[in-house]
Amino acid sequence: MTPSPRISFVIPVYNEQAILHAAVVDLRARLEPFGWSYEIVLAENGSRDRTVAIAEELCAKYPEVRFFSVGEPNYGKALKEGILAARGELVICEEIDLCDTDFHQRAVELLDGGGAAMVIGSKLIGGAEDDRPFVRHAASVVYTGLLRALLGFRGTDTHGLKAFRREPLLAVVRACVVDKDVFASELVIRAYRAHLDVVEIPIRVIEKRPPSINLFKRVPNVLKSVAKLTWAIRLN
Numbered sequence: 001m002t003p004s005p006r007i008s009f010v011i012p013v014y015n016e017q018a019i020l021h022a023a024v025v026d027l028r029a030r031l032e033p034f035g036w037s038y039e040i041v042l043a044e045n046g047s048r049d050r051t052v053a054i055a056e057e058l059c060a061k062y063p064e065v066r067f068f069s070v071g072e073p074n075y076g077k078a079l080k081e082g083i084l085a086a087r088g089e090l091v092i093c094e095e096i097d098l099c100d101t102d103f104h105q106r107a108v109e110l111l112d113g114g115g116a117a118m119v120i121g122s123k124l125i126g127g128a129e130d131d132r133p134f135v136r137h138a139a140s141v142v143y144t145g146l147l148r149a150l151l152g153f154r155g156t157d158t159h160g161l162k163a164f165r166r167e168p169l170l171a172v173v174r175a176c177v178v179d180k181d182v183f184a185s186e187l188v189i190r191a192y193r194a195h196l197d198v199v200e201i202p203i204r205v206i207e208k209r210p211p212s213i214n215l216f217k218r219v220p221n222v223l224k225s226v227a228k229l230t231w232a233i234r235l236n
Helices: 020-034 051-061 075-085 101-113 134-151 166-175 180-193 215-235
Strands: 007-013 038-044 065-069 090-093 118-122 162-165 198-202
Touching: 007 075, 020 038, 020 051, 020 101, 038 051, 038 075, 051 065, 065 075, 075 090, 075 166, 075 180, 090 101, 090 166, 101 118, 101 162, 101 198, 118 180, 134 180, 134 215, 162 166, 162 180, 166 180, 180 198, 180 215
Parallel strands: 007 038, 007 090, 038 065, 118 198
Antiparallel strands: 090 162, 118 162
């Protein structure tokens, strides 16, 4: 039986045929100097292009790459199932258009030596650089403000890069009740509410392609999910 890797990279993918192969090859190359034992878990969700075929090719070529599909466009469900399927002691939730190995290295150091249970790569904390279009940066600021007002969120960012010790976070992951875009927020908020040691570090965001789903089309579903999350959190 193949030994479990120490680190699991969980990456939701949706309609990523343009960058999936190159991103995984590049990530493997940039991880090599660290000498880590790792796996890359591609959590496909409802792609209508060649993403599935490319993921299968990557799995066949690289033994450290795994792939599964949730069968519907649902980022949060894919991320949650990827975390639950991960075999590593440490889990790093990545985005296929980022693959930030500088964050990986800093996060692993904090998880190993700093006593942190979770490390968040924040786009909005002091020292961060957000090179996305202004409207997307502004949306992130407004969204964080909404989480603070409704749920008492104490951090600056919930989406994007995060790393954590899998064992202490499993109960938190299983307790999450929302999916799609808001799962990541619920995971972070519940980690804070569980009094786990959550650390934020600044990152620079440079995306490799425009978002796969239009920002404004996401707003109604995000608001519905935030309302559901607020109800669930306030009852607990």
